[in-house]
Amino acid sequence: MDTGIVGGSGYGGGELLRLLAGHPTLKVRTVAAGSRAGEDLSTVFPHLNTSGTLAPSTPEALEGCDLVFLATPHAVSMALAAPLRDAGATVVDLSGAFRLPAEVFERWYGMDHTAPELTPAVYGLPELNRDAIxxxxxxxxxxxYPTATLLGLKPLAGLVDPASLTIVGMSGSSGAGRGLRDNLHVSHATANTAAYGAPTHRHTPEIEQQWSVLTGADHPVSFTPHLVPQVRGMVVTLNAQLLDATAPEAVPAAFHDAYDTEPFVTVVDGWPESTHVVGANTAHVGAAVDPRTGRVTVSCAIDNLTKGAAGQAVQAANVALGLPETAGLPTMAVYP
Amino acid sequence: MDTGIVGGSGYGGGELLRLLAGHPTLKVRTVAAGSRAGEDLSTVFPHLNTSGTLAPSTPEALEGCDLVFLATPHAVSMALAAPLRDAGATVVDLSGAFRLPAEVFERWYGMDHTAPELTPAVYGLPELNRDAIxxxxxxxxxxxYPTATLLGLKPLAGLVDPASLTIVGMSGSSGAGRGLRDNLHVSHATANTAAYGAPTHRHTPEIEQQWSVLTGADHPVSFTPHLVPQVRGMVVTLNAQLLDATAPEAVPAAFHDAYDTEPFVTVVDGWPESTHVVGANTAHVGAAVDPRTGRVTVSCAIDNLTKGAAGQAVQAANVALGLPETAGLPTMAVYP
Amino acid sequence: MDTGIVGGSGYGGGELLRLLAGHPTLKVRTVAAGSRAGEDLSTVFPHLNTSGTLAPSTPEALEGCDLVFLATPHAVSMALAAPLRDAGATVVDLSGAFRLPAEVFERWYGMDHTAPELTPAVYGLPELNRDAIxxxxxxxxxxxYPTATLLGLKPLAGLVDPASLTIVGMSGSSGAGRGLRDNLHVSHATANTAAYGAPTHRHTPEIEQQWSVLTGADHPVSFTPHLVPQVRGMVVTLNAQLLDATAPEAVPAAFHDAYDTEPFVTVVDGWPESTHVVGANTAHVGAAVDPRTGRVTVSCAIDNLTKGAAGQAVQAANVALGLPETAGLPTMAVYP
Amino acid sequence: MDTGIVGGSGYGGGELLRLLAGHPTLKVRTVAAGSRAGEDLSTVFPHLNTSGTLAPSTPEALEGCDLVFLATPHAVSMALAAPLRDAGATVVDLSGAFRLPAEVFERWYGMDHTAPELTPAVYGLPELNRDAIxxxxxxxxxxxYPTATLLGLKPLAGLVDPASLTIVGMSGSSGAGRGLRDNLHVSHATANTAAYGAPTHRHTPEIEQQWSVLTGADHPVSFTPHLVPQVRGMVVTLNAQLLDATAPEAVPAAFHDAYDTEPFVTVVDGWPESTHVVGANTAHVGAAVDPRTGRVTVSCAIDNLTKGAAGQAVQAANVALGLPETAGLPTMAVYP
Structure with a gap:
């Protein structure tokens, strides 16, 4: 199945290339990029040990692709999705362009949506939305962040007061992309932890939208992301009030019900550690009830580039195309 | 003023030695250690570029000290405090032995308290408790963790619902001490974030006790600490419901009221970064109100070994002894 | 082909498990361990997201294996190699037990060799010794270290004065294994660079032995390894006097001659970076001649656990068994 | 003594401010910067917990300063040195502008020297050149790099063949300055080791010049620097042939002779570790003779921003001005 990747010079694109190299069905036909179109992959990503010229990010360059991954800025995704669909390609977008209704997108992202008729697209989290994908x-x-958050939240629906939810995220730097910024200078960031973006981080409405689907109620949530000094890996820790604090055993039962048959989610004893999921398409989740407060704490670890981006996109593509859901996706992390 | 340090082979003891080297009044007379008594400081801590034999951790070895810092395990602190007090020394303890009433200590620490008559001692956070110190x-x-948390909470007292508080901590590894443990192996911990200890971390009742003092109400709080991959520095981020969400401007006003005259606390625009306080006795705090949720988020960054341990102990000693509170304490961090 | 791994609770064993999960022919039948025999893989290595009880490190436990990887301490390898060979298994040993003649081993490793008749075994560096493997x-x-060094040295044979060679290594911590030691405490090692082991590091005679094969001359070499603060990845930089400094163009020509057809070695422009080979079985090498000194500098980067240990062992097993040399071995690194 | 700092928005300038805050005699009167002139220090360096507007980098702005530190680009140093000298100020320059004769500078730095009459200035390494300073x-x-190298080399003069010297450097990222570059992006550099700049790194002629002074002979040297993944701290490891390999005991004797009375240099048993000198103006050196090769290996660790830049500049200023050489300079590192 001929596959295209747009955004091949970014971290998401690089991760897609790594994962698809081991995929039995999806074969990369075209790798496109924006400003680095025309450069060779061996220069752009020496770690891939491969070569090939980056194509321009145009519908024409992607002709003949049955499947296209857009690992692109929101605006590029908005411009490419419709023509690619018209050309018959299945499109999996990794940007924020199609996760929200256009009017919600415009409010949180501060930009016009140029393809509102395609919003919201099918939300590509297979553990929540497999049938629709x-x-x-x-x-x-x-x-x-929504991936880690929602995997932590799914088993809690019906068990907690939806309005009591607070969420704290801790992400490695790779989620911030390849662009240069003062706070991503290695001398500044190597040993630094700091909150950022709160309370207006763009992942907030995405979490709220799916939390609303899970609970049937609309509540704004408090979400505070932090940058922590590692490259890959993120942990989201959330906290909510149990509706029935007298039945704490319902919590682990709900997690095992939700995930024991899922190929990419492991319920751990104790707390998950981000180092255990690096490079794998896996999520580790742990939960504990505090009888003193009647609250439950849940923590979820993923690799932000794999289960949090490129790996999940491949998983969703597998589901969308009727391939085995686990095809090409590593479950063993690169450790230590 | 002749000063003793017990626990001189641990990180807290090492940091005390570094800070007291620049103190105009407190002169180190005796450095004692437990299992490493008899070794030379040049072997135990090559970074200090000094020498001197470590004394045993006995009251006799500390005779003649006007001031003694105990950077020791809880049990050692419980054993030494009374004889040192009897000998007339002012004692500043860095362990958990004297922060709580003995019965609360015993419940959370899982060990008998051998000096209950000394509990709780004066709580040594000058920004909350200067007069008593x-x-x-x-x-x-x-x-x-309580230091960073309580500096973040102090301005919120009266502004938020005390029962709505959730707290997440992120700490560098130096807070875990010098002992060897699997989860502190460099190959495991270098690029790892994980929650730990929740919901029974021993700093929880200490936070609750002071939060109760600040608010006049008793509420259990939810506290989830994490280990993040840096050595020094911690960030605590907390979240609570505003009593009057229509007056968000009360929050920054309260922070500036509380801290504009404090020598060691800086209210920052945006969010504090732990790299900005490494090696200094300073705390950086930031706050933001989310009008959508009516909640306030506060984040506080300190160096866990300086403002979070040894520096604050020196600050408290300065206050206890009537010295200038800032004597010997750096406010400029080692950056980058 | 039924495969056994002994040392399955160590980093080398874990990496073998990760790599063999993607191997088309080699199927893991038995995973054995020493002190952790009887434990489950899900506890020993949560990052593998798999389960299975660790067998004891005995020949009996490995019965039926056509191929056994020994990722074990030297003494265990010495004890297991002969019975496994007698049982008909192909054995690839990752320890230092069989790299050197027994008497050289005993001198450098300070222990008796209990299987001298098997020494030296075939040296498993395919790029130097493919036919014999x-x-x-x-x-x-x-x-x-010898892997990275010898890949850097191979093209220099005949071009440099063998006696003029100096070698400096820089390794991530994973090469030091999973055991707890003071200098591997995360708080000590996270931001630390230091030499160690020189001039008696055990990899020195191994380098000398192969350098002698390459040049036909016996010369002791100067080798100084360093621990640098990363987990995976090592760089070896070496320096030697050119025999004919008037023909510097011979150097790049020799590197391209040696490696342009090798699937796992890339000659880079400029200097190789260890981050570009993490998790892959690849080596990146670069060289530059200094006309002022008439010396050549070569630098080689590998992942010490992959091309430097487990990956190379799989590569050698592929060659030994007549399988495609690249089977199951990733060439795309996990970046960033 | 009124002191000016130019380049106050760079890492060198920030470190000067930190150190001078504890200096008994040198009082900062003016802090100047280039493109960030007019900004406030609290914005430029939040870690300093201080405020004050950055002045422009002009001689006029520095009027009244008895001492000026230039932590500036080479061109700025060339422009400012003469007018500041004319105005009577003692000038300590941290750039490369005045270390070499102008014609050597021009060859290695690829730019014209605009103040050749001031070159070479007095070389400010007190341990080599105290009287001239x-x-x-x-x-x-x-x-x-020259600081660490020359402290390692000084005791070897007369003991080794000057032409046999090879030098490898390993530096933390802070030496590369505050500017944004792809190879300093945190996601690239956090876990990466790589050589760079060899064999034409600008510190090479500086090492050669002083090695010539020490040995009385002119020899080009081979120097290969590496960037290692830490922020502060560097290690230089060098290797040379002993003239008399039968007397290895001369090596430690020479190191102790050279350094036992030096306040900032410690001869360590074993190998020095960069983490032991962070934030201190100290150097740790270690040496070992290999009887097999007749070569000596020396390793030296410093904090590149302190003993390698700002601290040494203060030390040299102390010497130049007749102040106690150790005034204001920490010898206790910030560890861990």
Whole structure:
């Protein structure tokens, strides 16, 4: 199945190339990039040990692709999705362009949506939305924080007061992309932890939208992301009030019910550690009830570039195209 | 003023030695250690570029000291505090031995308290408790997480619902001490973030006790600490419901009221970064109100070994002894 | 082909498990361990997201294996190699037990050799010794430093004065194994660079032995390894006097001659970076001649656990068994 | 003594401010910067917990300063040195502008020298050149690599063949400055080791010049620097042939002779570790003779921003001005 990757010079694109190299069905036909179009992959990503010229990010360059991954800025995704769909390609978008209704997108992202008719696309988190993804033509790959958050939240629906939820995220730097910024200078960031973006981080409405689907109620949530000094890996820790604090055993039962048959989610004893999921398409989740407060704490670890971006996009593509869901996706992390 | 340090082979003891080297009044007379007594400082801590034999951790070895810092395990602190007080020394303890009433200590620490008559000692957080520390003979130096948490909470008292508080901590590894443990192996911990200890971390009742003092109400709080991959520095981020969400401007006003005259606390625009306080006795705090949720988020960064332990102990000693509070304490961090 | 791994609770064993999960022919039948025999893999290595009880490190436990990897301490390898060979298994050893003649081993390793009749085994560096590895029954997997060094040296044979060679190594911590030691405490090692082991590091005679094979001359070499603060990845930089400094163009020509057809070695422009080979079985090498000194500098980067240990062992096993040399081995690194 | 700092928005300038805050005699009167002139220090360097507007980098702005540190680009140093000297100020320059004769500078730095009459200035490494620094009006602060290298080399003069010297450097990222570059992006550099700049690194002629002074012979040297993944701290490891390999005991004797009375240099048993000198103006050196090769290996660790830049500049200023050489300079590192 001929596959295109747009955004091949970014971290998401590089991770897609790594994962697809081991995929039995999806074969990379075209790798496109924006400003680095025309450069060779061996220069752009020496770690891939491969070569090939980056194509321009145009529909024409992607002709003949049955499947296209857009690991692109929001605006590029908005411009490419429609023509690619018209050309018959299945599209999996890793940007924020199609996760929200256009008017919500515009409010949180501060930019016009140029393809509102395609919003919201099918939300590409298979553990929440597998049936809808099957056969979908345009899949909106979830953000990294929403992925970790929603995997932690899914078993809590019905068990907690939806309005009591607070969420703290801790992400490695790779989620911030390849662009140069003062706070990503190695001398500044190597040993630094700091909150950022709160309370207006763009992943907030995405979490709220899916939390609303899970609970049937609309509540704004408090989400505070932090940058922590590692490259890959993120942990999201959330906290909510149990509706029935007298039945704490319902919590582990709900987690095992939700995940024991999922190929990419492991319920751990104790707390998950981000180092255990690096490079793998896996999520580790742990939960504990505090009888003193009647609150439950849940923590979820993923690799933001794999289960949080490129790996999940491949997983969603597998589901969308009717391939085995686990095809090409590593479950063994690179450790230590 | 002749000063003793017990626990001179641990990180807290090492940091005390570094800070007291620049102190105009407190002169180190005796450095004692437990299992490493008899070794030379040049072997135990090559970074100090000094020498001198470590004395045993006995009251006799500390005779003649006007001031003694106990950077020791809880049990050692419990054993030494009374004889040192009897000998007339002012004692500043960095362990958890004297922060709580003995019965609370025993419940959370899982060990008997052998000096209950000294509990709780004066809580050594000058920004909360300056008057009580002045002249005190036994000061209980706060834990690192409670320090960062309580500096973040102090301005919120009266502004938020005390029961709505959730707290997440992120600490560098130096807070875990010098002992060898699997999860502190460099190959495991270098690029790892993980929660630990929740919901029964020992700093929880210490936070609750002071939060109760600040608010006049008793509420259990939810506290989830994490280990993040840096050595020094911690960030605590907390979240609570505003009592009056229509007056968000009360929050920054309260922070500036609380801290504009404090020598060691800086209210920052945006969010504090732990790299900006490494090696300094300073705390950086930031706050933001989310009008959508009516909640306030506060984040506080300190160096867990300086403002979170040894620096604060020196600050408290300065206050206890009537010295200038800032004597010997750096406010400029080692950056980058 | 039924495969056994002994040392399955160490980093080398874990990496073998990760790599063999993607191997088309080699199927893991038995995973054995020493002190952790009886434990489950899900506890020993949560990052593998798999389960299975660790067998004891006995020949009986490995019965039926056509191929056994020994990722074990030297003494265990010495004890297991002969019985496994007698049982008909091909053995690839990752320890230092079989790389050197027994008497050289005893001098440098300070222990008796209990299987001297098997020494030296076929040296398992395919890029130097491919023909001898084919069909071999016992392969001695090279050390990590010798791998990077010898890949850098091979093209220099005949071009430089063998006696003029100096070698400096810089290794991530994973090469030091999973055991707890003071200098591997995360708080000590996270931001530390230091030499160690020189001039008596055990990889020195291994380098000398192969350098002698390459040049036909015996010369002791100067080798100084350093621990640098990363987990995976090592760089070896070496320096030697050119025999004919008037023909510097011979150097790049020799590197391209040696490696342009090698699947796992890339000659880079400029200097190789260890981050570009993490998790891959690849080596990046670069060289530059200094016309002022008439010396050549060569630098080689590998992942010490992959091309420097487990990956190379799989590569050698592929060659030994007549499988495609690249089977199951990733060439795309996990970046960033 | 009124002191000016130019380049106050760079890492060298920030470190000067930190150190001078504890200096008994040198009082900062003016802090100047280039493109960030007009900004406030609290914005430029939040870690300093201080405020004050950055002045422009002009001679006028520095009027009244008895001492000026230039932590500036080479061109700025060339432009400012003469007018500041004319105005009577003692000048300590941290750039490369005045370390070499102008014609050597121009060859290695690829730019014209606009103040050749001031070159070479007095070389500001007190352990090599204390007498010449005393009373000097313009001091050229050494580069970080030359500092570590020359402290390692000084005791070897007369003991080794000068032509046999090879040098490898490993530096933390802070030496590369505050500017944004792809190879300093945190996601690239956090876990990466790589050589760079060889064999034409600008510190090479500086090492050669002083090695020539020490040995009386002119020899080009081979120097290969590496960037290692830490922020502060560097290690230089060098290797040379002993003239008399039968007397290895001369080596430790020479190191102790050279350094036992030096306040900032410690001869360590074993190998020095960069983490032991962070934030201190100290150097740790270790040496070992290999009887097999007749070569000596020396390793030296410094903090590149302190003993390798700002601290050494203060030390040289102390010497130049007749102040106690150790005034204001920490010898206790910030560890861990």
């Amino acid at each position: 099957a056969g979908a033509g345009l899949v909106a790959g979830p953000g990294c | 002045a002249g005190a003979g036994l000061v209980a130096g706060p834990g690192c | 084919a069909g071999a029954g016992l392969v001695a997997g090279p050390g990590c | 005393a009373g000097a009006g313009l001091v050229a602060g050494p580069g970080c």
